[in-house]
Amino acid sequence: MCERPRVIGLDVDPETRCRHYHSENDRIAIRFHCCGKYFPCYECHQAVGCNNTSVWPKEQFHEKAILCGTCGNELSIRDYLDCASSCPHCTAAFNPGCSLHKHLYFEV
Template identity: 65%
Template sequence: MYIKGIEVRGSILDDETRCSHYHSDKDRIAIRFYCCGIYYPCYQCHEEHGCAETKVWPKTQFGEKGILCGSCKQELTIAEYLNCHSVCPECGAEFNPGCNLHKHLYFDV
């Protein structure tokens, strides 16, 4: 699937990047994986469809764009996402606060 010209891979269910693994109303982000540079809705989608060499974003790269808001389609930096308190800083759409439980799978925190 392409969103504003950005490819998002995985078991995607809709244009807000919900996937077969995470599909609540608040599941509306995709993460650009550091290892391959491709956006996926979640770590499970990356495991199923990705590069098989998962690497987390190092802290020195937190200024890079690595999150796609499925609501407004804006790319956020990793720092913006980690500090946004589960609300998109661009459009105010709520993100799933439960994603904080998985941030160590994506970022060096």
């Protein structure tokens, strides 16, 4: 069994919820393009990240950069954007409101 990637942030729980986003469906972490590290949200990255934020360019949407906090499966950006707010591996629901912030992580 592969070890789950480390998720950095403020008050991160086992399913990747954090101080900023902690509803039942807040269960993903994003690997930031700028530093290659997983954070639960952009606010955690601002607080304890690399201070050099950059978004994933469209030509790299094949990269695995989304972590399901329930099963630990890593999704490509394309798979995440196409998944209709649930993990394609374990079917855990993701917060559909995350789409409001996609411009903070991915080129739109």
